[in-house]
Amino acid sequence: MTPAALADMVRTVAHDVLADRGLDTSMLPAAITVARPRNPEHGDYATAIALQTGGVASREFAGWLAEALRGAEGLRSAEVAGPGFLNLRLATGAQARIVDEVLIAGESYGTAGMPVGFDPQHVAARTRTGTMVAMTELVETLGADAARYAALRCSPGVPVDVERWSRRTDGNPLFVVQYAHSRLAALDRNAAELGVTAEGADVSLLRHEREGALIATLAEFGRTVTQAAQRGEPHRIARYLEQLAGTFHEFSDSCRVLPMGDEAPGPRHRARRALCHATRQVLSNGLRLLGITAPERM
Numbered sequence: 469m470t471p472a473a474l475a476d477m478v479r480t481v482a483h484d485v486l487a488d489r490g491l492d493t494s495m496l497p498a499a500i501t502v503a504r505p506r507n508p509e510h511g512d513y514a515t516a517i518a519l520q521t522g523g524v525a526s527r528e529f530a531g532w533l534a535e536a537l538r539g540a541e542g543l544r545s546a547e548v549a550g551p552g553f554l555n556l557r558l559a560t561g562a563q564a565r566i567v568d569e570v571l572i573a574g575e576s577y578g579t580a581g582m583p584v585g586f587d588p589q590h591v592a593a594r595t596r597t598g599t600m601v602a603m604t605e606l607v608e609t610l611g612a613d614a615a616r617y618a619a620l621r622c623s624p625g626v627p628v629d630v631e632r633w634s635r636r637t638d639g640n641p642l643f644v645v646q647y648a649h650s651r652l653a654a655l656d657r658n659a660a661e662l663g664v665t666a667e668g669a670d671v672s673l674l675r676h677e678r679e680g681a682l683i684a685t686l687a688e689f690g691r692t693v694t695q696a697a698q699r700g701e702p703h704r705i706a707r708y709l710e711q712l713a714g715t716f717h718e719f720s721d722s723c724r725v726l727p728m729g730d731e732a733p734g735p736r737h738r739a740r741r742a743l744c745h746a747t748r749q750v751l752s753n754g755l756r757l758l759g760i761t762a763p764e765r766m
Contacts, residue, residue, distance in 0.1 A: 469542045469562045470687050471513065475500045477540065478515055485532045495522045504684060511555035512563065512684060518552040526552030563680060564671035566687045570746035571666065578690035579753050610634055613760050617642040620758055621706035641710050645751065648713035650766040652748035655725060659741050662726055664733045666742035673739040678719040682743060685715045689750050693757065702758060709754045716747050
């Protein structure tokens with residue numbers, strides 16, 4: 469279940485809860501958002517819809533919503549917190565289905581109707597000595613990918629640190645993103661040699677904390693792209709890709725994907741292969757939107 473689908477569910481239930489009690493449904497906010505809380509103990513997502521709705525006590529409304537949402541398809545729990553926040557936990561299957569959605573949609577996942585290649589106009593670049601260079605000079609210095617990514621990632625008016633973007637280290641955000649994609653491409657090649665396929669994978673087996681964090685990050689891609697396009701802020705996509713790459717590296721540190729030695733491929737290997745392939749697809753989609761290469765090898 470994507471955040472957008474969850475928000476739609478919450479709004480529908482909120483409308484029905486108010487209508488059933490004879491209350492004014494027009495007091496609901498025009499746009500309802502759900503967001504991942506900073507503390508995972510507060511659930512997979514949280515919403516402030518009850519606090520944003522007039523004409524009814526916030527905590528009481530949140531309680532009505534929690535009661536109505538319990539047992540809803542795709543939700544494991546709904547709990548009231550503080551003055552009227554609603555903490556939501558997804559059922560394991562509902563969260564993991566994001567993986568299937570990515571694999572089915574492929575290149576169109578999160579990108580349908582979106583322009584490819586934002587235009588980095590009027591970019592100023594700064595060297596360590598403070599020298600200012602134009603975009604064309606930046607390309608000559610860094611190469612097309614690094615120059616473009618650096619220009620798109622930086623907020624308007626903020627100069628580009630040429631020294632930073634020339635390094636092939638973790639201090640270079642583009643290197644981190646492209647390296648994650650190349651690692652995933654290598655994993656796909658190795659999996660194919662070992663006979664580990666994502667076809668028919670049971671994604672409900674993806675229950676590890678790091679697996680859940682990676683799936684939840686994948687689910688944010690579509691909303692991030694939409695916001696970036698609506699606001700003309702491509703740096704949102706770039707920073708999202710960096711977050712996704714970091715979450716993947718944390719996952720790979722804790723969750724072994726491929727069998728070792730004489731170990732036979734099993735259902736969990738296939739499920740993790742599917743998750744990794746979905747992650748690679750989203751990284752590729754995001755880089756393509758920015759007009760950046762998604763390398764197979766580095």
